[in-house]
Amino acid sequence: xxxxxxxxxxxxxxxxxxxxxxxxxxxxxxxxxxxxxxxxxxxxxxxxxxxxxxxxxxxxxxxxxxxxxxxxxxxxxxxxxxxxxxxxxxxxxxxxxxxxxxxxxxxxxxxxxxxxxxxxxxxxxxxxxxxxxxxxxxxxxxxxxxxxxxxxxxxxxxxxxxxxxxxxxxxxxxxxxxxxxxxxxxxxxxxxxxxxxxxxxxxxxxxxxxxxxxxxxxxxxxxxxxxxxxxxxxxxxxxxxxxxxxxxxxxxxxxxxxxxxxxxx
Amino acid sequence: xxxxxxxxxxxxxxxxxxxxxxxxxxxxxxxxxxxxxxxxxxxxxxxxxxxxxxxxxxxxxxxxxxxxxxxxxxxxxxxxxxxxxxxxxxxxxxxxxxxxxxxxxxxxxxxxxxxxxxxxxxxxxxxxxxxxxxxxxxxxxxxxxxxxxxxxxxxxxxxxxxxxxx
Numbered sequence: 001x002x003x004x005x006x007x008x009x010x011x012x013x014x015x016x017x018x019x020x021x022x023x024x025x026x027x028x029x030x031x032x033x034x035x036x037x038x039x040x041x042x043x044x045x046x047x048x049x050x051x052x053x054x055x056x057x058x059x060x061x062x063x064x065x066x067x068x069x070x071x072x073x074x075x076x077x078x079x080x081x082x083x084x085x086x087x088x089x090x091x092x093x094x095x096x097x098x099x100x101x102x103x104x105x106x107x108x109x110x111x112x113x114x115x116x117x118x119x120x121x122x123x124x125x126x127x128x129x130x131x132x133x134x135x136x137x138x139x140x141x142x143x144x145x146x147x148x149x150x151x152x153x154x155x156x157x158x159x160x161x162x163x164x165x166x167x168x169x170x171x172x173x174x175x176x177x178x179x180x181x182x183x184x185x186x187x188x189x190x191x192x193x194x195x196x197x198x199x200x201x202x203x204x205x206x207x208x209x210x211x212x213x214x215x216x217x218x219x220x221x222x223x224x225x226x227x228x229x230x231x232x233x234x235x236x237x238x239x240x241x242x243x244x245x246x247x248x249x250x251x252x253x254x255x256x257x258x259x260x261x262x263x264x265x
Numbered sequence: 266x267x268x269x270x271x272x273x274x275x276x277x278x279x280x281x282x283x284x285x286x287x288x289x290x291x292x293x294x295x296x297x298x299x300x301x302x303x304x305x306x307x308x309x310x311x312x313x314x315x316x317x318x319x320x321x322x323x324x325x326x327x328x329x330x331x332x333x334x335x336x337x338x339x340x341x342x343x344x345x346x347x348x349x350x351x352x353x354x355x356x357x358x359x360x361x362x363x364x365x366x367x368x369x370x371x372x373x374x375x376x377x378x379x380x381x382x383x384x385x386x387x388x389x390x391x392x393x394x395x396x397x398x399x400x401x402x403x404x405x406x407x408x409x410x411x412x413x414x415x416x417x418x419x420x421x422x423x424x425x426x427x428x429x430x431x
Contacts, residue, residue: 001285002285003283003284003285004284004285005284006267006284006328006330006331027331030326030327030328030331031308031326034308034326034327034328035307035308035326037285038306038307047284047328049331051331075320098396098397099311099396099397099398100321100374100377100378100394100396100397101308101311101314101321101322101323101374101397102308102323102397104320104321104322105322105323105326105327181396
């Protein structure tokens, strides 16, 4: 790892100020950033640690409205008793990220700001139609995830929370790479007051996306049988040593089916 | 350089380290606590697992300065004098180690796992929870046995204590 200057922010405003130092980056759980720095894929001059800011932590459930602080760890999301009642699919999804030690450190804000094309949270937030709250504005998930490792966040902008209305039904299913355990394909489906949404991670050349085909089929009937014989186009899907685009296209239909079955269970 | 102050295995310690120093290197090289191992160095194998503020994390993927102010328990801090911690005793009893390299991380993960499942553990849960710990000797069978046995011993211990208190 190259030399770096560490700063522990005392508040979000302080973090915004510290971010103006050289080529500074925010540090939350560090589960992606620190490995990237160790391999010198990332070499920020300064790190601004926001993981201890109490304002950024915790899950709040008020009626159907769920708000999760950006520095809430995957473990805390997976174990939150109120969330398990309001939106068990999201708690379940968080329990499938990485391994227990990673879940104790990694955070929802860090995951979405990084927008890894195989990360789980981007699919969840897109399917939930969530709002991403920053220190400057609110951004709809549909406009937040821009491409591979790319988001709508501007220079110096800090994710502080995410918020969504708990849907009537939701579930997440992923097909993992047997070695890395990252999603080769993950599908998060929801059925809420604005209809059906289905978001796919792990497969898109431009990162997370909503599957028109899955959504159209499920809009007719929110049942696994509605996806029988569904053809998802392979165009725009990744082909790599783990899986071809055709294989991923097929997996999208399979995972969507499993997710709908789980959502209806 | 930054000052790093920690409570490690019940003792307050402090030192100066480069900001890029990983917690595992601070523990091993500054404090001489070489029980915590560096295996893969890519946060996959879990040989470096220690408890930071009560949570089992990978000390190769955390800066020492990030942990400053925290309470840390390493494998050296588990035994009560000459008496092994129940998880250590179970690993000995059930031969839960072969070369022993992954053992400190396995045991720190296991103690955290048992604490998080006061209702008890089954084999499937133990295997799933060991996702982040790799045994290069592939000796998982006895590791799982040891963790299940320790979980039972500790549950009995907790009940015994509750009775004494009553």
